[in-house]
Amino acid sequence: MSGNGARAFRELFASGPENFG
Numbered sequence: 001m002s003g004n005g006a007r008a009f010r011e012l013f014a015s016g017p018e019n020f021g
Helices: 003-015
Strands: none
8 A cells, every 4th residue: 555545544544433334
């Protein structure tokens, strides 16, 4: 996983981890 991708994933997870279930 690239740093950019990790950043996007981290932001999404931080934005709404509940969406990931």
